[in-house]
Amino acid sequence: MALASGVRFAERALLRPWALLRGTTLGRTEPAAGGGGDGARRFGSQRVLVEPDAASGVAVMKLRNPPVNALSLELLTELVISLEKLENDKTFRGVILTSDCPRVFCAGLDLTEICGRNPAHCAEYWKAMQELWLRTYLSSLVLVAAINGACPAGGCIIALSCDCRVLADNPKYRIGLNETLLGIIAPFWLKDTYVNTIGHRASEQALQLGSLFPPAEALQVGLVDQVVPEDQVQSTALSEMARWLAVPDHARQLTKNMMRKATADRLLRQRDADTQNFVSFVCRDSIQKSLQAYLEKLRQRKG
Numbered sequence: 001m002a003l004a005s006g007v008r009f010a011e012r013a014l015l016r017p018w019a020l021l022r023g024t025t026l027g028r029t030e031p032a033a034g035g036g037g038d039g040a041r042r043f044g045s046q047r048v049l050v051e052p053d054a055a056s057g058v059a060v061m062k063l064r065n066p067p068v069n070a071l072s073l074e075l076l077t078e079l080v081i082s083l084e085k086l087e088n089d090k091t092f093r094g095v096i097l098t099s100d101c102p103r104v105f106c107a108g109l110d111l112t113e114i115c116g117r118n119p120a121h122c123a124e125y126w127k128a129m130q131e132l133w134l135r136t137y138l139s140s141l142v143l144v145a146a147i148n149g150a151c152p153a154g155g156c157i158i159a160l161s162c163d164c165r166v167l168a169d170n171p172k173y174r175i176g177l178n179e180t181l182l183g184i185i186a187p188f189w190l191k192d193t194y195v196n197t198i199g200h201r202a203s204e205q206a207l208q209l210g211s212l213f214p215p216a217e218a219l220q221v222g223l224v225d226q227v228v229p230e231d232q233v234q235s236t237a238l239s240e241m242a243r244w245l246a247v248p249d250h251a252r253q254l255t256k257n258m259m260r261k262a263t264a265d266r267l268l269r270q271r272d273a274d275t276q277n278f279v280s281f282v283c284r285d286s287i288q289k290s291l292q293a294y295l296e297k298l299r300q301r302k303g
């Protein structure tokens with residue numbers, strides 16, 4: 001009974017794939033450095049590099065959308081497709097999500113996707129955001145975030161959608177939801193994800209203040225599970241993965257589903273309304289002005 005409802009839920013979460021692969025090169029396969037058999041072949045796309053290890057059942061998925069892994073529509077699309085590919089391949093039980101860009105895990109939403117764009121584009125973009133969150137939050141795989149760089153806003157949400165987070169101990173690598181500082185508001189599903197991770201009071205404070213936590217504070221508040229020297233992020237993520245994979249899949253997956261279903265269902269029930277809210281909010285003149293000003297500040301901040 002529990003299994004059947006878990007499967008039905010997973011099926012509902014598998015929402016439509018998009019036909020929006022502008023400029024993507026999906027499905028490319030090439031030998032990993034060091035060569036080897038099938039287990040060592042890497043695949044992926046232009047913006048997502050997947051290094052599968054069939055022997056351990058673990059794949060490393062690297063975001064590579066330089067300079068800062070901003071979540072462009074293409075990156076969102078390629079992430080969903082790469083994840084789906086691994087989920088459909090029974091060889092794999094876990095994914096380590098990390099960045100191929102130096103110093104940044106993910107800069108969050110790509111502001112150029114919502115600045116000066118028409119409502120139809122903003123809607124398409126937001127649906128892609130929702131899709132990635134649903135896919136990661138409900139993934140049947142064990143997802144471990146190896147956070148090897150700055151992790152604001154949408155980057156933080158991707159990390160929080162994983163089962164476990166390992167952050168590199170570098171004061172520049174801050175993590176949190178800073179939306180209010182851009183003059184925008186985190187949608188309810190981001191807020192729910194935050195609350196589910198660090199609790200109501202800490203979320204209330206951090207969300208209103210737009211706090212970006214340095215590693216020690218992120219650990220203290222519970223945003224991340226481990227803080228380790230930068231050169232140990234990958235090995236620690238692998239050790240964490242082993243701990244999670246020691247649990248039988250069916251028991252772990254059904255428990256994950258039990259813990260996360262209500263939060264995901266809330267978005268699934270209101271997906272269109274959430275998109276409309278986002279579009280009407282972000283297309284307001286006043287919001288466009290503050291987003292433009294924020295982007296300009298980022299561009300001038302060089303050095």
Ligand SMILES: CCCCCC/C=C/CC(=O)SCCNC(=O)CCNC(=O)[C@H](O)C(C)(C)COP(=O)(O)OP(=O)(O)OC[C@H]1O[C@@H](n2cnc3c(N)ncnc32)[C@H](O)[C@@H]1OP(=O)(O)O
Nearest residue numbers: 070107108109110111112129132133150153154157298299
């Ligand atoms: C999965 C579901 C997700 C749901 C998400 C829902 C809502 C999310 C809200 C958001 O995500 S809003 C975005 C918030 N992001 C930020 O505030 C981060 C802004 N960026 C930074 O703070 C810094 O860039 C950095 C990430 C700390 C990296 O610093 P660094 O010094 O290494 O690089 P920069 O010189 O600042 O930037 C290089 C280059 O990249 C441009 N850029 C940076 N961030 C963004 C962005 N989010 N979108 C678009 N472009 C960005 C920056 O302007 C520079 O461009 P240039 O042309 O080279 O000047």
